[in-house]
Amino acid sequence: MxxxxxxxxxxxxxxxxxxxxxxxxxxxxxxxxxxxxxxxxxxxxxxxxxxxxxxxxxxxxxxxxxxxxxxxxxxxxxxxxxxxxxxxxxxxxxxxxxxxxxxxxxxxxxxxxxxxxxxxxxxxxxxxxxxxxxxxxxxxxxxxxxxxxxxxxxxxxxxxxxxxxxxxxxxxxxxxxxxxxxxxxxxxxxxxVSVSLDLRALWRNSPVAVFAVLMVGVSNGSFGALAPVYASRVGLSLSDVALFASVPILAGAAAQIPVGYLSDRNDRRMVLIGVACLGLLADLLFIALMPGGVGANIAIVAVFGASVFSMYPLIVAHANDHAAPGSFIQVSGGLLLVYGLGAIGGPTVAGFAMTNFGNTSLFWTTGCGHVLLILFAILRMRTRAGVAHADKQAFRASPMARASTPETAALDARAEQAPGTDS
CATH class of the missing domain: 1.20.1250.20 (MFS general substrate transporter like domains)
Known part of the structure; x- marks a missing residue:
């Protein structure tokens, strides 16, 4: 106490x-x-x-x-x-x-x-x-x-x-x-804290982290900008639109607990693939079912949020497992900027697709991001061994990326600790 x-x-x-x-x-x-x-x-x-x-x-x-x-x-x-x-x-x-x-x-x-x-x-x-x-x-x-x-x-x-x-x-x-x-x-x-975007250094540290956080930026940026538009166009009331935008964030915050538990005990890339598959399942449910009722939309979007809003801290944890001692802030800040690049492109693509091909284009866009993430992570698992359990840092829950800054990384307890060794 x-x-x-x-x-x-x-x-x-x-x-x-x-x-x-x-x-x-x-x-x-x-x-x-x-x-x-x-x-x-x-x-x-x-x-x-x-x-x-x-x-x-x-x-x-x-x-x-x-x-x-x-x-x-x-x-x-x-x-x-x-x-x-x-x-x-x-x-x-x-x-x-x-x-x-x-x-x-x-x-x-x-x-x-x-x-x-x-x-x-x-x-x-x-x-x-x-x-x-x-x-x-x-x-x-x-x-x-x-x-x-x-x-x-x-x-x-x-x-x-x-x-x-x-x-x-x-x-x-x-x-x-x-x-x-x-x-x-x-x-x-x-x-x-001041950080710069050094893509070469980030890529050398962890290609999976760089590519995955870019795809998560595309997915989460698209959803964050256009979820209210989608919900409104499928006939949800204003209160339900607010729920449709809020429930995924809360679900993502809650999902960080089991995701962190699993990632500390397994190859984080495998956990990332599993979480991305869950997000892809939600994408396909929206596309195939085109739900119009409140209950179905909220249930599916909760699954979607539990997936997409728990990926960013998982990616940061994976990158930090490979980082040199004392570089947590630089790695986390760099990944945040890469996420921002994805969040710049994603809403533009999804918005034009929704205008020309219909409401479900939002989830075609997020789904493509999830598919590419899964395929790239599988490829990297075939070419690079996972981090030994002894070299891992403990997973820590963190704010979603759009609520994070390089100064957030400085506030994180991991900034005070020596990261794991290179692998």
Missing amino acids: VRLAGCYEAFFRSWPSYWALPSCCYAGGVNALILPVRGEIEGFTAASLGLLGTGWAVGYVAGCLRTPALVVKVGHIRAFGVMCALAAISVLLSLLILSPWVWIPLRGISGFCFAGAAMIVESWLNERVDAPSRGRVFGIYTMVNLAASTAGQMVLTMGDPAGYLFFVLAAMTYCLALLPTALSATASPSAL
């Missing part, structure tokens, strides 16, 4: 940690769902709505790369204020100008600001957490942000998406996130 109380104290000791980022997650959850739902009401095409996901991913990757330099120039508090202000402005402009071609760059600004805000808040938390409590604090931090994001999506069931309410609510919540940093008298933490 004393240790648990200690980790809660460490978490709540930093104002930005328990107020600022959960507020941004809540606002981001509202904004991520209201845009495709409102876009459907306004008659936007699936192609244009898919480009919203592309815009967000471009902004998010740019935010991960550029925020450290911005913080060095103006400081943590000013940089965080800029992020929240720009995010609120982008939400309100989306309400004032109902055009997909305006929404796409505004969504890019939102992605940039969310990544920047997350990195700054995580640096505050990282500064105030000692090594013994790091894992527990990381878990609390992850749960709080997941709950905030889910609550933001579910709030859409309480009003009319055709009005202005949810846009204003998201903008107000971004502004509320400014309060703890503006009022805090604590010193700014050290400089943010």
Whole structure:
């Protein structure tokens, strides 16, 4: 009990940690769902709505790369204020100008600001957490942000998406996130983690991890951007659309427990193949059955989410098994950027496919990503032996990739440990 109380104290000791980022997650959850739902009401095409996901991913990757330099120039508090202000402005402009071609760059600004805000808040938390409590604090931090994001999506069931309410609510919540940093008298933490995309080094470390995380970016980016569009077009009500978008994330968080257990005791590539096969099964069920009822859609999408949202931490764990000592942050940050590249391309392809070939094209796109992942992992298993059990690190649950930054990797307890040896 004393240790648990200690980790809660460490978490709540930093104002930005328990107020600022959960507020941004809540606002981001509202904004991520209201845009495709409102876009459907306004008659936007699936192609244009898919480009919203592309815009967000471009902004998010740019935010991960550029925020450290911005913080060095103006400081943590000013940089965080800029992020929240720009995010609120982008939400309100989306309400004032109902055009997909305006929404796409505004969504890019939102992605940039969310990544920047997350990195700054995580640096505050990282500064105030000692090594013994790091894992527990990381878990609390992850749960709080997941709950905030889910609550933001579910709030859409309480009003009319055709009005202005949810846009204003998201903008107000971004502004509320400014309060703890503006009022805090604590010193700014050290400089943010800065990573670069070194594809050659990542590929030498683990080709499976690089290719798999790219395909997961394609799959998860497509689903995250267009799931509300699909659900709306198959006849689900607004409350059911919110469930369709939220249940997979919760299922993916819960699935990390059995996936981690299995991957610690078996070749992680084999577990990855099994999880991808489960995702492919869900893809095929959507394509073959074209379910219209609420129960069937929610059941299948829960299976889908349990698969696709548990892959990213499994891939990071596999890559870290092969990484050189002390390189966890560089490897994890590099994989996150590769994921972002997949999340840039996936929504564009899926959106244009849905516009031209129908709603199930979303799951044809995700299914192709899963098939390619499975085939490549099988090929690599035939050419490279698995990591010995003694050289493995323990699997740790982590936030889904779109809620992670290079600073998240620094907060992870594995950043304090020596990774396994090369293999």
